Amino acid sequence: MRLEPGQVAVVTGAAGGIGLAMARRFAAEGLKVVLADVEEDALREATAELSADGAEVLGRRVDVSERDSVLALADAAYDAFGAVHVLCNNAGVGSGAEGRMWEHEPNDWKWAFSVNVWGVFHGIQAFVPRMIASGAPGHVVNTSSGDGGIAPLPTASVYAVTKAAVVTMTESLYAHLKAEGADVGASVLFPGPHMLRTGLWESHRNRPDRYAKQRPRKTPYRSLDQYEAAMKQAGHEVRFTPVEDVAAHVIDGIRADRFWMLPESEHSDRQIRARARSMLDRANPAYLESFVLD
Numbered sequence: 001m002r003l004e005p006g007q008v009a010v011v012t013g014a015a016g017g018i019g020l021a022m023a024r025r026f027a028a029e030g031l032k033v034v035l036a037d038v039e040e041d042a043l044r045e046a047t048a049e050l051s052a053d054g055a056e057v058l059g060r061r062v063d064v065s066e067r068d069s070v071l072a073l074a075d076a077a078y079d080a081f082g083a084v085h086v087l088c089n090n091a092g093v094g095s096g097a098e099g100r101m102w103e104h105e106p107n108d109w110k111w112a113f114s115v116n117v118w119g120v121f122h123g124i125q126a127f128v129p130r131m132i133a134s135g136a137p138g139h140v141v142n143t144s145s146g147d148g149g150i151a152p153l154p155t156a157s158v159y160a161v162t163k164a165a166v167v168t169m170t171e172s173l174y175a176h177l178k179a180e181g182a183d184v185g186a187s188v189l190f191p192g193p194h195m196l197r198t199g200l201w202e203s204h205r206n207r208p209d210r211y212a213k214q215r216p217r218k219t220p221y222r223s224l225d226q227y228e229a230a231m232k233q234a235g236h237e238v239r240f241t242p243v244e245d246v247a248a249h250v251i252d253g254i255r256a257d258r259f260w261m262l263p264e265s266e267h268s269d270r271q272i273r274a275r276a277r278s279m280l281d282r283a284n285p286a287y288l289e290s291f292v293l294d
């Protein structure tokens with residue numbers, strides 16, 4: 001679709017990381033932006049920053065895992081700006097699960113699903129009917145991940161399962177929008193191609209009591225800095241993609257109506273081929289056997 005000044009973009013998880021980079025970029029393109037996030041202080045700061053730069057913005061505290069909260073977000077967005085053209089269902093969390101799958105706490109699964117899967121579905125239900133009814137061009141971007149969206153990292157398998165669901169949900173959404181003849185596009189975003197310096201490694205800061213861990217972790221949460229230092233010590237340089245590049249990829253993808261917002265990467269292509277080949281050959285997934293799972 002054409003992106004034009006005066007249109008409205010809604011971004012969930014907009015108080016930091018990739019969401020804030022997308023919000024900044026939409027604002028720079030002259031769009032009005034609704035920033036939605038569960039983290040109030042960071043949201044206030046992000047909204048103030050964009051507003052000080054001259055953007056028309058609305059900051060709204062939302063818990064995407066709660067349907068009523070997302071429905072209220074949609075009401076607030078339409079009340080404030082009268083339309084929504086771009087919806088980015090981007091809020092997401094790592095699950096904090098440890099060990100083998102059969103040792104995971106059910107609450108790790110429930111929390112990650114509530115945000116990463118239900119959150120995206122809530123966004124679709126709250127906004128898409130009104131976007132279609134307006135008759136104006138629109139676009140929905142759902143944030144997945146190479147982890148799960150392409151193939152699982154068995155070290156982060158709960159997260160991977162949620163991100164695989166986001167791909168399938170978005171494929172289905174695409175089919176439904178086409179069947180409806182709607183002028184609303186859909187994309188699935190794989191941020192990257194490298195790692196991102198965001199708050200994802202500290203997702204537990206937003207974990208609600210209703211999905212609290214039932215037992216203490218065996219190992220403390222590892223920060224991104226600690227991970228990077230450990231990799232360096234093992235002789236591996238961790239490469240990062242700036243969040244601004246992800247935002248640029250999203251803008252280009254919306255303009256080009258590109259479903260797969262999947263940056264060029266030999267690594268991703270190798271993973272896709274290995275998985276597809278294993279399925280086509282009816283062969284076991286050997287590409288999952290080389291992980292070090294301690």
Ligand SMILES: NC(=O)c1ccc[n+]([C@@H]2O[C@H](COP(=O)([O-])OP(=O)(O)OC[C@H]3O[C@@H](n4cnc5c(N)ncnc54)[C@H](O)[C@@H]3O)[C@@H](O)[C@H]2O)c1
Nearest residue numbers: 013016017018037038039063064091092145196198199200
């Ligand atoms: N960082 C990476 O390496 C990476 C890679 C692939 C995909 N992603 C995905 O990108 C998206 C953005 O993550 P990020 O890396 O910018 O991390 P981040 O932690 O910096 O940003 C996520 C935002 O979502 C918000 N959030 C969490 N729970 C919420 C809830 N219940 N309701 C509303 N907002 C909530 C957080 O407060 C935060 O501002 C996520 O979906 C993540 O899974 C990240």
